[in-house]
Amino acid sequence: MEDDELAERLHAQRTAMGSVPGSLEVWLLLRSLRTLSLRLERHCSSATMIATWLDESVAGAEHPLHGLVRRVWHPSLPSHPGHDIATRQMAPRLFGGVLSVELHSEAAARALTSQLQVPPLS
Numbered sequence: 001m002e003d004d005e006l007a008e009r010l011h012a013q014r015t016a017m018g019s020v021p022g023s024l025e026v027w028l029l030l031r032s033l034r035t036l037s038l039r040l041e042r043h044c045s046s047a048t049m050i051a052t053w054l055d056e057s058v059a060g061a062e063h064p065l066h067g068l069v070r071r072v073w074h075p076s077l078p079s080h081p082g083h084d085i086a087t088r089q090m091a092p093r094l095f096g097g098v099l100s101v102e103l104h105s106e107a108a109a110r111a112l113t114s115q116l117q118v119p120p121l122s
Contacts, residue, residue, distance in 0.1 A: 043097040048076040051099045055079065064115070068108040074099040 021029070051074035057065035058072070071079075075086035076095035086095055103109045 041094065044094045047074060047097040047099050048093065048095055051077055054099075054101055065112065068103055068112055070102040070104050072099065072101050 051072050054065065054069055055072040055074075055077055057063040057069045060066055074080060074095065075082050075090070076093075077083060080086070090096070101112075103112060
């Protein structure tokens, strides 16, 4: 193999994979990995709690959002088409942190967002 060809292959690999990270980047990575499982668990459980609460508003006349929400999409909900597969494939209670909400109208979207609060950082 020619040196130029080897240099080109190494350059392509370095471009695709990146070079050696610095000590600060490695320290930040190690620090974040120590709490990854806890953060992922909280992320998923929060999404499940929110999805469940929003889903209760579809049928619950007593719910403060009743009449606003048409459907909630999250694999933790039994109404989700992929719930059975998600239950088998995903770790217990880790259904992911992304959910989707279908609302009845633009007015419902405005009403829902006006009721949301961002918790203070402590």
